[in-house]
Amino acid sequence: xxxxxxxxxxxxxxxxxxxxxxxxxxxxxxxxxxxxxxxxxxxxxxxxxxxxxxxxxxxxxxxxxxxxxxxxxxxxxxxxxxxxxxxxxxxxxxxxxxxxxxxxxxxxxxxxxxxxxxxxxxxxxxxxxxxxxxxxxxxxxxxxxxxxxxxxxxxxxxxxxxxxxxxxxxxxxxxxxxxxxxxxxxxxxxxxxxxxxxxxxxxxxxxxxxxxxxxxxxxxxxxxxxxxxxxxxxxxxxxxxxxxxxxxxxxxxxxxxxxxxx
Amino acid sequence: xxxxxxxxxxxxxxxxxxxxxxxxxxxxxxxxxxxxxxxxxxxxxxxxxxxxxxxxxxxxxxxxxxxxxxxxxxxxxxxxxxxxxxxxxxxxxxxxxxxxxxxxxxxxxxxxxxxxxxxxxxxxxxxxxxxxxxxxxxxxxxxxxxxxxxxxxxxxxxxxxxxxxxxxxxxxxxxxxxxxxxxxxxxxxxxxxxxxxxxxxxxxxxxxxxxxxxxxxxxxxxxxxxxxxxxxxxxxxxxxxxxxxxxxxxxxxxxxxxxxxxxxxxxxxxxxxxxxxxxxxxxxxx
Numbered sequence: 001x002x003x004x005x006x007x008x009x010x011x012x013x014x015x016x017x018x019x020x021x022x023x024x025x026x027x028x029x030x031x032x033x034x035x036x037x038x039x040x041x042x043x044x045x046x047x048x049x050x051x052x053x054x055x056x057x058x059x060x061x062x063x064x065x066x067x068x069x070x071x072x073x074x075x076x077x078x079x080x081x082x083x084x085x086x087x088x089x090x091x092x093x094x095x096x097x098x099x100x101x102x103x104x105x106x107x108x109x110x111x112x113x114x115x116x117x118x119x120x121x122x123x124x125x126x127x128x129x130x131x132x133x134x135x136x137x138x139x140x141x142x143x144x145x146x147x148x149x150x151x152x153x154x155x156x157x158x159x160x161x162x163x164x165x166x167x168x169x170x171x172x173x174x175x176x177x178x179x180x181x182x183x184x185x186x187x188x189x190x191x192x193x194x195x196x197x198x199x200x201x202x203x204x205x206x207x208x209x210x211x212x213x214x215x216x217x218x219x220x221x222x223x224x225x226x227x228x229x230x231x232x233x234x235x236x237x238x239x240x241x242x243x244x245x246x247x248x249x250x251x252x253x254x255x256x257x258x259x260x261x262x
Numbered sequence: 263x264x265x266x267x268x269x270x271x272x273x274x275x276x277x278x279x280x281x282x283x284x285x286x287x288x289x290x291x292x293x294x295x296x297x298x299x300x301x302x303x304x305x306x307x308x309x310x311x312x313x314x315x316x317x318x319x320x321x322x323x324x325x326x327x328x329x330x331x332x333x334x335x336x337x338x339x340x341x342x343x344x345x346x347x348x349x350x351x352x353x354x355x356x357x358x359x360x361x362x363x364x365x366x367x368x369x370x371x372x373x374x375x376x377x378x379x380x381x382x383x384x385x386x387x388x389x390x391x392x393x394x395x396x397x398x399x400x401x402x403x404x405x406x407x408x409x410x411x412x413x414x415x416x417x418x419x420x421x422x423x424x425x426x427x428x429x430x431x432x433x434x435x436x437x438x439x440x441x442x443x444x445x446x447x448x449x450x451x452x453x454x455x456x457x458x459x460x461x462x463x464x465x466x467x468x469x470x471x472x473x474x475x476x477x478x479x480x481x482x483x484x485x486x487x488x489x490x491x492x493x494x495x496x497x498x499x500x501x502x503x504x505x506x507x508x509x510x511x512x513x514x515x516x517x518x519x520x521x522x523x524x525x526x527x528x529x530x531x532x533x534x535x536x537x538x539x540x541x542x543x544x545x546x547x548x
Contacts, residue, residue: 056447085490087444091466101452104462152452 001065002188003030003053003156008062010048017113021214026062028207028217035189036184037199039243040209046192049158053190054080066155076101079149085141088133094144095120095129101152119151124182125131139170143146146181156188163198175201176178196247197231200239208246211254335518339513353521356491356498359415360483363422368476371427375434375472380464385435392431400425400463400486404493413494418487425486426479430472437471438464473537480533484526 012024023045030036040046051057052064055074064071066078089097095116102112120129123143133141142162149157163171179202182189193199198204200223209215221243229236314333321332331339343349378385378392400421407424411417441464449459491500499518506515 054447054451056450074447076451076453078451080448080449080451082444084444086442089445089447089463089466091469100449100462101454104449104452104454104458118529148452155450 001029002032002067004065006063008052008059008064010045011060022212023218024214026216027054028220029215030188030190032188033186035191035202035204036207037191037193037203037205038207038209039193039196039199039247040215041211041247041254042194043212044209044215045212046209046215047160050158050190050192054078054158069172077155079152079154079157081142081145081149081157082161083161085133085138087105088141088144090133093130093132094125097133097144098147100148100149115151119147122127122184123147124177127189136218138166139174142166143175146178150187154187156190159189161192161194178202186198196240196244200236200243206243208243211250281291308543329512331516334512336516340517340520343517344513352498352502353525356487356500357525359418360422360497363419364426364480364483366419367423367426367479368430370423372434372472374440375431376465376468378431379438381434390393392428396428400482402487404490408494413496418490418495421486421490422483425482428435429482430475430478433471433475433478434468437468441467441473477530477533480529481526484522488522
């Protein structure tokens, strides 16, 4: 198996000294080349899962393996696309941002420039490569992030609600392009979202999480999508209904939980 | 309508940047650039003129006293002092002390600020130093500086270093801790080592804060140098002020004040220009 997440739990010590559970007994296997969308209501711990997959944080218990090796620290194996634009370097141009990883590997200038330009072309930013991030729109900044991660040729790409801050139009365009990029590069993607539509439009599989606190995996649904399916597709609608009901169910539970404890 | 269509066109799916970057001045015709630059500067120039105009009116028509000379009297005095070389000598001494102390102070402060901002252990250890010493104003250190280093250059440079160092340390450290965690995380997943993160992320991200601290320190240096020279020095703008008081040379006092204003203004403008010219790209929004 490509990625194995085995009974992972994560708790934090709050400021008042109470232990709060972010993720509880979460297990999931992901195959190579998969596009897995992790879907759940806010506060269910989906970002915590991604943080641990990236190696920024460690599970309190349980293990994560990538190709049989335990995930401990951040590594070039796992590229990350962050939600906001605060991970881009404002003092570097779009191209220099994309080259950053290659420069850290001490790749010769000419070679990394060629690679970066090629990648900028793939994400549709050709012609904007000399601009600084503040000169670019939100969607274009996310394209830089995607190019910056992919140019390093990671084994997988982790995306934390990357289109969450974009307007609806731009998000739509970005979703389609991400799908194309995924087909072109065959990179395994784990994509965090709270948007049912986004999850089934993009993913080959959708992992629905239970409501937090201390969320876990409720069900993994295989999405039989054709590469360019539309929202009018009956399969899409059936899938949407099914997943939407689950999420509504989970949100209702969490509301009930809050009312109970209050 | 046609604009809407192009947006839907799949070939045209790149969002336009929200704000078009300003065209660099060099790309415009130089004549046009000069005219528009002059036009932009006009309120500034008028502001300067009004300063001297009101000074003139107040001196000649309102106060009418020898103790408040009019601008042209001061300019005349400045001209004669400049011709005799006295003015340049004194201004030169003050400026030299400021520059040496300012750059030495910054050179010490930037690495310390980076260390304090990067390592919490270093911060905890050095915080008592910075938090204790920064509340002792450099002016209060003049007496001890003169006792330790005499009335020569050393005491002045020591004082300028002292007045520069804390503000630059604090700004640098604040800059390091203001770096968003995602910038560091992104570098780590792109394969950067801790050392590479420091030199390629932490340091450049802190540049705007360092320069801001240095600009504030420059203003402090002017205060300190005048006070120090008034108390113990043989030359400098502070000495001009002090001698003016001793011998009732009101005109000379005003020349010194005028010089301070112009020098400070000039230094600050120069600093802003350097920031814009060399470090503009390091600012989040230039």
